[in-house]
Amino acid sequence: MVKSKPICEYEKKYDNRIKKVEEKFKCPDEAIGSGFCILHDPTYLDKATAEEVTKVFMKKVHKAIATKKPLLAIGYNLPSINISATFEAPVYFNYTTFNGTVLFEKTKFNYDANFVNTLFIGNTSFTGSQFSQIANFIECKFKNEVTFLATDFKNEARFNLAEFQKGLFSLAHFQKVNFFEVKFYDESEFKLTKFHDTALFQKSQFYTTDFTEAKFEKEARFIENQFYAQANFRKIKFTNSGGILFDGNLSKLSFLETDISKINFGDNIGWERVYRKPMDWWDKFIIFCEKLKEHNNKFKVQDERIIENKLEQNVRLETVMNIYRNLQENFDKKLNYDFAGEFFVREMELKRKFKKNTRNMSKPNEPLTTHKNILAQIFSVLSFYYVIAKYGESYYRPLKFVIPGLIFSTFYFWSSGFNVINLVFQSGFGSEAMNNAIIRSISAFFPFYVFSSHNALSDLLLRIALLPLLGALFISLRRKLERKYRH
Numbered sequence: 212m213v214k215s216k217p218i219c220e221y222e223k224k225y226d227n228r229i230k231k232v233e234e235k236f237k238c239p240d241e242a243i244g245s246g247f248c249i250l251h252d253p254t255y256l257d258k259a260t261a262e263e264v265t266k267v268f269m270k271k272v273h274k275a276i277a278t279k280k281p282l283l284a285i286g287y288n289l290p291s292i293n294i295s296a297t298f299e300a301p302v303y304f305n306y307t308t309f310n311g312t313v314l315f316e317k318t319k320f321n322y323d324a325n326f327v328n329t330l331f332i333g334n335t336s337f338t339g340s341q342f343s344q345i346a347n348f349i350e351c352k353f354k355n356e357v358t359f360l361a362t363d364f365k366n367e368a369r370f371n372l373a374e375f376q377k378g379l380f381s382l383a384h385f386q387k388v389n390f391f392e393v394k395f396y397d398e399s400e401f402k403l404t405k406f407h408d409t410a411l412f413q414k415s416q417f418y419t420t421d422f423t424e425a426k427f428e429k430e431a432r433f434i435e436n437q438f439y440a441q442a443n444f445r446k447i448k449f450t451n452s453g454g455i456l457f458d459g460n461l462s463k464l465s466f467l468e469t470d471i472s473k474i475n476f477g478d479n480i481g482w483e484r485v486y487r488k489p490m491d492w493w494d495k496f497i498i499f500c501e502k503l504k505e506h507n508n509k510f511k512v513q514d515e516r517i518i519e520n521k522l523e524q525n526v527r528l529e530t531v532m533n534i535y536r537n538l539q540e541n542f543d544k545k546l547n548y549d550f551a552g553e554f555f556v557r558e559m560e561l562k563r564k565f566k567k568n569t570r571n572m573s574k575p576n577e578p579l580t581t582h583k584n585i586l587a588q589i590f591s592v593l594s595f596y597y598v599i600a601k602y603g604e605s606y607y608r609p610l611k612f613v614i615p616g617l618i619f620s621t622f623y624f625w626s627s628g629f630n631v632i633n634l635v636f637q638s639g640f641g642s643e644a645m646n647n648a649i650i651r652s653i654s655a656f657f658p659f660y661v662f663s664s665h666n667a668l669s670d671l672l673l674r675i676a677l678l679p680l681l682g683a684l685f686i687s688l689r690r691k692l693e694r695k696y697r698h
């Protein structure tokens with residue numbers, strides 16, 4: 212009698228993509244001493260040579276390809292793998308750990324590809340691969356760099372709850388794609404990536420990320436993501452800007468040369484800077500100083516910070532101002548005049564603080580946009596306009612100057628009606644003198660309406676001082692009322 216050999220104990224439930232039901236995978240292979248086969252024994256790779264494990268695994272791969280049967284590589288412990296092939300049936304790498312470099316370059320997955328809960332320890336590449344059916348990377352973990360360069364996802368791609376270090380998706384083509392609660396612990400790249408169908412990026416976490424020249428042909432949603440470093444959304448093409456939604460904190464987003472005048476901004480939009488957690492008391496102090504510097508800059512976009520802190524050399528002032536104009540247009544259309552006004556103020560602040568792109572040819576290493584000197588920033592018509600009326604956005608500010616001005620001038624004219632020595636009981640200290648003073652003040656306040664014919668130097672000076680305040684008050688009130696009744 213032949214003694215039957217023990218079978219590997221590994222079993223795991225998985226989603227059968229052909230039958231569309233959850234099934235139990237039971238490993239049919241022969242067990243070694245541990246009760247598992249050599250692909251399932253978690254310690255076997257340490258003991259054996261990688262070649263032996265690779266050989267056993269590749270035999271299964273070749274068999275699956277030749278017979279066009281599903282590849283059930285569930286829960287394996289694999290060494291470095293290099294496969295470039297065409298799979299005509301589903302592949303399952305659920306719960307598998309790849310302990311080395313993984314190359315799936317130019318591989319065609321003609322049926323579903325499942326990398327659910329798969330762990331990639333080494334560098335991984337799907338460069339030039341093609342996923343004809345669903346590409347399932349739910350809860351997949353990439354502990355090192357992964358490249359999906361020019362990968363063609365011809366159907367839905369799911370990356371929900373996946374974790375990345377460096378994730379490179381440049382030049383890839385996506386149909387429907389889902390990045391829900393995804394974590395990128397290092398940079399990610401989506402340069403020139405094409406999103407042919409709905410793209411969802413929600414509650415995900417990014418460090419430096421770059422979507423420059425990406426193209427969104429249908430809906431795209433960027434909701435409640437955390438951007439811990441600069442996120443470039445430059446030169447983006449939106450075929451259907453109405454279907455683009457950005458919500459959450461956008462203080463790290465750079466929109467240079469992207470038309471954001473028509474895209475949708477959600478209700479929880481914000482530009483306030485997110486501060487990192489301090490590491491010690493010194494760090495706490497640094498963050499405190501940063502906060503002081505940022506005070507009241509709730510509507511400052513990253514692009515302004517770029518020129519302000521000289522983070523990049525070739526950003527033109529006009530391009531940054533354009534972002535603010537786009538934002539004004541956007542919020543104006545939504546009848547959100549408060550936000551539109553705030554962005555107008557930022558645009559004017561740029562004008563006040565920065566020189567127009569005048570790169571000195573003798574200093575070619577200087578940034579294209581530089582600060583005006585501090586005196587020019589402070590003593591200018593613009594800064595005067597800012598102080599008295601916040602560039603015509605505040606009617607409250609000119610009133611703050613006009614009312615005390617009137618009170619002061621009234622008392623001034625009143626007191627100048629008598630002299631200090633015989634100040635009491637003289638005719639000057641009567642109601643007539645007071646009336647006179649009020650009239651003189653008021654007539655300065657309404658310069659075109661002459662109540663009295665006082666032409667003292669003080670009256671003239673008062674008129675000159677009040678004129679711009681009145682102008683500012685008029686402009687800001689008009690702006691407020693116009694907006695209210697335009698629609």
Ligand SMILES: [Zn+2]
Pocket residue numbers: 219220221238239240247248249250251
């Ligand atoms: Zn097994």
